[in-house]
Amino acid sequence: MKLNKKLPAFTIMEVTISMLVAGIAIAIAFTAFRIVSGSYSGFTKKQEKVAALTTLDKVLKQDFLKADSIVRTEDGLVLKVKEGLITYQFDDQYLVRDQLSLRQDTFKMPVHELVLSFEKRVSEAGDRVDQLSFKTEADGDLIPLQYQKIYSAKDLFQ
Template identity: 60%
Template sequence: MLNKKLPAFTLMEVTIAMLIAAIAIAITFTAYRIISGSYLNFTRKQDRIATFITADKLLKQDFLKARKIVKVPDGLALEMEGGVVNYNFNNAYLLRDQFSLRTDTFKLKIDKLNFLFENEAAVEGSPVDQCSFETEIDKQAISLYYQKTYSAKDLFQ
């Protein structure tokens, strides 16, 4: 009775099975990290692009709807039908204060900022009919240009 063999795995077979399982787990974890890192980078890039598109859309819309655009110390004040929309241009961000009710912050690098009126540099308190600056998305420079066409009525008010 003592010499009877029991059906079981040898120590070597168990060790090999554990080694194969450890390799499979390591491969799965590495693949998961690579995929989640790629997804995170994709999401960050899409967020930067969405920020850029939203800021560009709002600037175009506000330039179009504004009755008058005036240069202020930190940016622009756009006089609208419902109030004033203020834009604050900084090197690292753009602030949009809509009627003092809501402030949007856009993380955009802003370089080469120019405010012009009739192709001459606008001074503080004077009207603005052109705004241009450069921003950067993923180390690619993008130039933006906005123009306001005034009517004679707008300029004499």
């Protein structure tokens, strides 16, 4: 009895070539995934910084508009609003906002060239403030921010 029947199967060469092609396809897919993932991660970090800057700008504008008076402290500002006090503390690496002693917001943004003034004269601790200006960084660029409070005569005489 002869057993010379051929069985349907793949040769070693065919299996090796198919594994090589599969390996190349996996390497290309992994590289593309890393590129897209890195790009998305960078975009997300940049958007978080822009969102923090936008939020800080919005909150400062709103607080300056609502404030009855703004007074400089040793390391920041105290804004008197109808509901209570809002304090800002400025540091080289961050800015802290304490809203009515209920909630603190920390903005991890450096503060450079901080100027607090009243009627174009630099304010000292305890003095009234009508203008705040400083620069902060976003992606290595310095962004100037400026806020101004226009007091009513009633507010000035209180």
